[in-house]
Amino acid sequence: MPSVGIVGAGLVGCLAGLALNAKGFDVTIFELRPDPRKEDSRASLRSINLAVSDRGIRAMRYVDKEIADRVLKHVIHMKGRMIHDISGKKQESHVYGLFGESINSIDRLFLNKVLLQELNKVRVKVFFDHKLVALVNGEQPELQLAAKDGFDKKVKFDYVIGADGAHSQFRYQMQKGMRMDISQQYIDMQYLELSIPKVAGAASNHPSRFAIDPNHLHIWPRKDFMLIALPNEDGLFTLTFFSPWSVMELFKHNADLFLAFFKKQFPDAFELIGAERLSYAFLHQPRCLLMQVSVNPYSGPNHRTLLIGDAAHSMVPFYGQGMNCGFEDVHVLMKLLDKNQKNLSKSISQYTAARKEDLDAICKLALDNYYEMSTKVVDPLYLLRKKIDYVLGKLGLGSLFTWIPMYTMISFRGDIRYSDAVRREKLQAKILRWLQNGTVAVLALVVAYYVRKFKKRNIGRLQL
Amino acid sequence: MPSVGIVGAGLVGCLAGLALNAKGFDVTIFELRPDPRKEDSRASLRSINLAVSDRGIRAMRYVDKEIADRVLKHVIHMKGRMIHDISGKKQESHVYGLFGESINSIDRLFLNKVLLQELNKVRVKVFFDHKLVALVNGEQPELQLAAKDGFDKKVKFDYVIGADGAHSQFRYQMQKGMRMDISQQYIDMQYLELSIPKVAGAASNHPSRFAIDPNHLHIWPRKDFMLIALPNEDGLFTLTFFSPWSVMELFKHNADLFLAFFKKQFPDAFELIGAERLSYAFLHQPRCLLMQVSVNPYSGPNHRTLLIGDAAHSMVPFYGQGMNCGFEDVHVLMKLLDKNQKNLSKSISQYTAARKEDLDAICKLALDNYYEMSTKVVDPLYLLRKKIDYVLGKLGLGSLFTWIPMYTMISFRGDIRYSDAVRREKLQAKILRWLQNGTVAVLALVVAYYVRKFKKRNIGRLQL
Secondary structure (H helix, E strand, O other): OOEEEEEOOOHHHHHHHHHHHHOOOEEEEEOOOOOOOOOOOHHHOOOOEEEEOHHHHHHHHHHOHHHHHHHHOOOEEEOEEEEEOOOOOOEEEEEOOOOOOOEEEEEHHHHHHHHHHHHHHOOOEEEOOEEEEEEEOOOOOEEEEEEOOOOOEEEEOOEEEEOOOOOOHHHHHHHHOOOOEEEEEEEEEEEEEEEEOOOOOOOOOOHHHOOOOOOEEEEEEOOOOEEEEEEOOOOOEEEEEEEOHHHHHHOOOOHHHHHHHHHHHOHHHHHHHOHHHHHHHHHHOOOEEEEEEEEEOOEOOOOOEEEOOHHHHOOOHHHOOHHHHHHHHHHHHHHHHHHOOOOHHHHHHHHHHHHHHHHHHHHHHHHHHHHHHHOHHHOHHHHHHHHHHHHHHHHOOOOOOOOOOHHHHHHHOOOOOHHHHHHHHHHHHHHHHHHHHHHHHHHHHHHHHHHHHHHHHHHHHHHO | OOEEEEEOOOHHHHHHHHHHHHOOOEEEEEOOOOOOOOOOOHHHOOOOEEEEOHHHHHHHHHHOHHHHHHHHOOOEEEOEEEEEOOOOOOEEEEEOOOOOOOEEEEEHHHHHHHHHHHHHHOOOEEEOOEEEEEEEOOOOOEEEEEEOOOOOEEEEOOEEEEOOOOOOHHHHHHHHOOOOEEEEEEEEEEEEEEEEOOOOOOOOOOHHHOOOOOOEEEEEEOOOOEEEEEEOOOOOEEEEEEEOHHHHHHOOOOHHHHHHHHHHHOHHHHHHHOHHHHHHHHHHOOOEEEEEEEEEOOEOOOOOEEEOOHHHHOOOHHHOOHHHHHHHHHHHHHHHHHHOOOOHHHHHHHHHHHHHHHHHHHHHHHHHHHHHHHOHHHOHHHHHHHHHHHHHHHHOOOOOOOOOOHHHHHHHOOOOOHHHHHHHHHHHHHHHHHHHHHHHHHHHHHHHHHHHHHHHHHHHHHHO
8 A cells, every 4th residue: 555654743643644544554654752652741742732622523533433432531521611700700601502512621642642542553653753854755755854863764655744733844845846835924922821720639530629610611801811721631720821922021021010910810810820830830831922824735746745734724722723623634635535536646636625715714713713702702792692693593494594603613513614614604694684684674663653653642632 | 343144145145245244244154055156056046137227236336336336347238128029020119217227137147256256355254055954043143054065063143144045044944933924925937048149150249249139128028928038248148938837838848839839929039049949948947936925024033133135025026126126135234234333233123114115015016017028018008108107207397296107216216215116106196097087178178169169150050
């Protein structure tokens, strides 16, 4: 069978390896970082929480139902958002789905380890501490790798796939030999990771280990900045503080200034984290960047190279779709393989046309969703629209037209393409405007009728 | 004095080296390629003709009047465009300037050698065959270089400047450590270099050595594709055939198909080049790509790194401004240095704000100018507008308003910023529309007056 070299043993690279191995390809994976299954490798992984939702689950199930089930045993269901107000005393739950659906918090490292273990089982070789230094195109593309152990490699494959993340070296090497449009755009925003510790003394399986409700994604929306929290299985909450760089610069490097700000803006979170922990994070945790990356096309001109995952479409994290979308990349590629009788060359050649529109759509949605999470979630009009969505969605107009709220389409309906979701939402918004205007018009007519009636009666009385 | 490391000893890198050396900085330059002054290095340089115009000349003069004069002795003045029609028999000259100004054809290699020679004279060290492999930020930025002779270097400088062209390694290294927005966009167009040999037997100084008029930039505009020609001092003309990739793909790799196409579209050029030379070029010359690159900002966060020239703003060649604009980058930086009492840090920090708008403007103009060169130059309405421009430009409304044709502003008026040129042209186009509508309105009134008069007279007659 044809050989495939994958660069990147993160989540998307691993799933691609499993999927292609299952189709009979001879897969080898190279990863820049050390093996995350070894001790003390945690420090190198930045974002440690993910929300797996329908697209990610579908892709895992397609590759191997058992893996999906094993992973899902360890997730924590978040069935809605919990909005924390500035007094630190009021919380409000907004459910995500129409039927109790949830997005699912999982530890990135745990998920990565599960996938690596599966690769081990099916004997796919993964070389860690291997840095890609060159990608040479030819009849067979060649990966040139510098290994930490000194045994550098030049390996030819029938196909090579880049899944090495937002700052992809594979992308950089690939674009040298072809016409690839690329844009990378930094968002004026940083994020800082914080945490709420598990409740002291609680048993590791006992529900009381969580300091706040574990079945929600917690948001402290403050318009220009926000704090969010996701639960971990062990009781810890991972918090992320998002703000423009200008806000972070206000504190200079003075932890006291930051603590005073934090206490005022997020009093309940401040109590839960504790001043010491917060101060340590402020002084020692890196401020992370947010970047959107877009490329076109995703494949090389000879249909033997392909970019997937963040390497192809790094997005901001505000729709919780980064990993789900990367898994869907693998799913889309597999469905093309099925259609093309396992012809990978043909499938790669069709990939950009099959995927570009959807990836552009979700990248834009992710960017727009910051505004929703940080600002709109407390806007009464927005909440009203959500209620209307809920009622109409529950109504079920049957075969005539199914009303599906946007969030549901993106997170719980992997059968709907991202771009179709955007189109349907535009139509729904239009229908809603008609309904609104129609309702207002009917109301106006009714009012006018009664006003007239009332006037007539009064005029009648006067005539008496 | 502070030290400056420059990566890239092309035209812009060399001029920057000379300029900074003249201001008293301790300059060292590193270049990936071998020394172009050595034999057989020509093959590695692609585009061998350039048109130097006012901005380039001003920058050279600012750095060293003598260098500018020496260079200008070897240029060939092109005072207009010579349009070749499809019959191969008709040529039409359109002058560029109002007062006989010209753009100036020069050999890129010659210009590069002159600048390198000047660097030699002032004892600026240039290391050839040195590949940049890393740029390490710190108190002083460090360049890590792999040398062909095996003596790799790690050198710290007070400042480092990247002038290493469109595919800049410096840019790639620099963006790793900062928030730099980058876009690279390929234009669906290739170009192939051809040439018309000098007239056989003519002495190398005799005017008869040129097969066609040397004082024009020749254009064979054919809408979807075009051919252009620039003269060289030795009598040779460098031709460039621009076309979408789809046109090139029509010929597959069949030289006969290409020759038949070429003979039909450019009969006079075909005769001058000769079938053999044309066939050789088609089979052995590379098809080159066109790419636009845009970055923001141009400088690093610590104000010790800067991108200039194509590395910062690669543009398509259709306005003949690539090198002129790169030289202007150096000029702008020098003027900032003058303003800031040789404080390079401060000047670098102000560079993006001083330059971004102009660079965006010229990149857009360059892209738009393909349409002008390939299509509009034979449009009667366009030619009429040019004539109006010429008349209004010559008119000289004095202090009231000076009418300056767009081409003049870009190519002959380096004192006008690119972005100001765009603004002024918008205003001129608006004034022209008023003039046009005004003229039509006056004409309509006159016609109406006479029609009425005529009718009255006839009515009078009838009444008789």
